[in-house]
Amino acid sequence: MNVKTPVPKEKTLDSTLALLKEGFHFLPSRRSELESDIFETRLVGQKAVVICGEKAAELFYDEALMKRDGAAPKPLEKSLLGEGGLHGLDDEAHKHRKRMFLSMVTPERLEDMKRLVRDELNRKADEWVNRDHVVFFEEMNDVLAVSGMRWAGLPLEDQDVKQRTRELAEMVDSFGGSLSRFRKGVKARQSQEKWVEGIIKAVRKGEMKLPENTAAYIVATHREMDGKQLPLQTAAVELNNSYRPLMATAYLLTFGAAAMHEHPDTVKKIRSGGEEYSKMFAQEVRRYYPFVPAMAAKARKDFSWNDYKFKKGTKVILDIYGTNRHPDSWENPESFIPERFKNWNESPFSFVPQGGGDHHMGHRCAGEWMTVLVMREVFKFLAEEVTYDVPEQDLSYDMHRMPTLPKSGFVMTNVKRKG
Numbered sequence: 001m002n003v004k005t006p007v008p009k010e011k012t013l014d015s016t017l018a019l020l021k022e023g024f025h026f027l028p029s030r031r032s033e034l035e036s037d038i039f040e041t042r043l044v045g046q047k048a049v050v051i052c053g054e055k056a057a058e059l060f061y062d063e064a065l066m067k068r069d070g071a072a073p074k075p076l077e078k079s080l081l082g083e084g085g086l087h088g089l090d091d092e093a094h095k096h097r098k099r100m101f102l103s104m105v106t107p108e109r110l111e112d113m114k115r116l117v118r119d120e121l122n123r124k125a126d127e128w129v130n131r132d133h134v135v136f137f138e139e140m141n142d143v144l145a146v147s148g149m150r151w152a153g154l155p156l157e158d159q160d161v162k163q164r165t166r167e168l169a170e171m172v173d174s175f176g177g178s179l180s181r182f183r184k185g186v187k188a189r190q191s192q193e194k195w196v197e198g199i200i201k202a203v204r205k206g207e208m209k210l211p212e213n214t215a216a217y218i219v220a221t222h223r224e225m226d227g228k229q230l231p232l233q234t235a236a237v238e239l240n241n242s243y244r245p246l247m248a249t250a251y252l253l254t255f256g257a258a259a260m261h262e263h264p265d266t267v268k269k270i271r272s273g274g275e276e277y278s279k280m281f282a283q284e285v286r287r288y289y290p291f292v293p294a295m296a297a298k299a300r301k302d303f304s305w306n307d308y309k310f311k312k313g314t315k316v317i318l319d320i321y322g323t324n325r326h327p328d329s330w331e332n333p334e335s336f337i338p339e340r341f342k343n344w345n346e347s348p349f350s351f352v353p354q355g356g357g358d359h360h361m362g363h364r365c366a367g368e369w370m371t372v373l374v375m376r377e378v379f380k381f382l383a384e385e386v387t388y389d390v391p392e393q394d395l396s397y398d399m400h401r402m403p404t405l406p407k408s409g410f411v412m413t414n415v416k417r418k419g
């Protein structure tokens with residue numbers, strides 16, 4: 001880890017606008033200019049300490065030193081995350097809520113998700129063969145929205161599929177600073193929360209019967225540590241947290257499809273390399289391509305780390321994208337090499353596309369296993385079940401936009417089913 005002493009301060013009144021304008025470039029460029037993996041800046045009118053790398057992630061996920069209450073930017077809660085959900089909880093309240101989430105993602109339920117995704121892919125592929133061209137990103141939004149909502153146990157009427165899918169996509173696309181995307185995300189969240197509040201009420205009153213292992217049933221009947229059910233709005237936020245984040249996978253799947261095109265040897269290996277290769281490929285897509293830029297916490301107390309004095313309440317930002325590409329942990333970090341995961345040491349802090357540390361004890365993503373499973377399923381489907389042409393198109397991605405993806409959305413033509 002590269003630590004300059006004294007820890008450099010960015011010369012700025014406030015860098016919020018620069019962050020929103022520069023997107024995924026912002027943190028790496030400041031680290032390189034200031035020649036340090038730890039530096040001070042100002043964001044949203046407050047001092048913030050930015051840290052990057054494996055050791056930094058270990059600090060960030062040390063609950064004795066960091067907390068989440070009040071750390072997430074308010075606008076993010078209005079659109080992407082929701083208010084009152086487990087992202088902002090600490091200590092026992094967080095662990096109790098986390099157990100609720102982890103009880104949803106049992107091996108059987110992961111198999112259910114795999115089946116749902118495969119069914120949707122098969123349905124879609126039957127349509128693709130009759131279409132001129134297919135924009136893969138849009139198709140994946142449909143596949144994931146329907147699979148996610150069905151998986152969560154939500155009664156989804158055919159005529160509502162389009163609206164609910166659009167809302168979910170808008171919520172995920174809402175972070176990153178565009179006012180119009182943010183507004184759409186807020187509206188979409190309000191509409192989804194209202195919808196799932198109705199479902200939760202019906203389950204609680206016994207008017208709607210759902211299987212007990214579905215997310216909708218689990219959230220509706222969950223009891224907090226005081227023995228009470230979740231307030232209706234919090235329950236809606238948490239139920240949404242059980243299926244909305246799956247939509248983020250559409251971005252990674254599109255990057256992955258582009259990677260298969262740009263590195264054709266990977267397609268053969270996905271076909272012939274069994275379970276091991278598809279997993280390595282999915283991991284490298286999650287490491288290499290940008291999706292989550294950073295996470296925020298607050299120092300729980302005064303303490304010193306690498307000779308830097310953290311003050312209680314200071315905002316601490318972990319550079320997620322930079323940690324996944326940090327040269328201390330990754331050889332040739334700027335190259336796409338799935339095989340690097342063959343003998344990877346499984347550090348919980350060097351590879352943090354969905355957070356770091358422990359899934360059960362900390363804030364690491366509850367849906368990480370599901371994400372990897374779905375990614376592998378889709379990449380295998382592309383490699384094994386269909387053939388397609390990839391016409392001339394712009395596969396570059398804009399690092400200033402958050403979230404970002406290949407500009408064309410990955411267009412496929414002449415899709416055929418194999419066999």
Ligand code: HEM
Nearest residue numbers: 086087242245246248249292354355362363365366367371
């Ligand atoms: C590409 C897909 C996904 C990405 C990039 C992603 C990313 C993340 C990140 C960065 C965090 C925060 C970690 C932290 O606070 O330190 C998180 C937390 C979380 N994710 Fe995901 N996620 C994805 C998919 C999913 C899925 C499919 C689910 C649901 C099944 C899910 C449910 C959650 C929940 C409930 C949390 C809160 C965990 C906590 O605060 O304890 N995520 N995710």
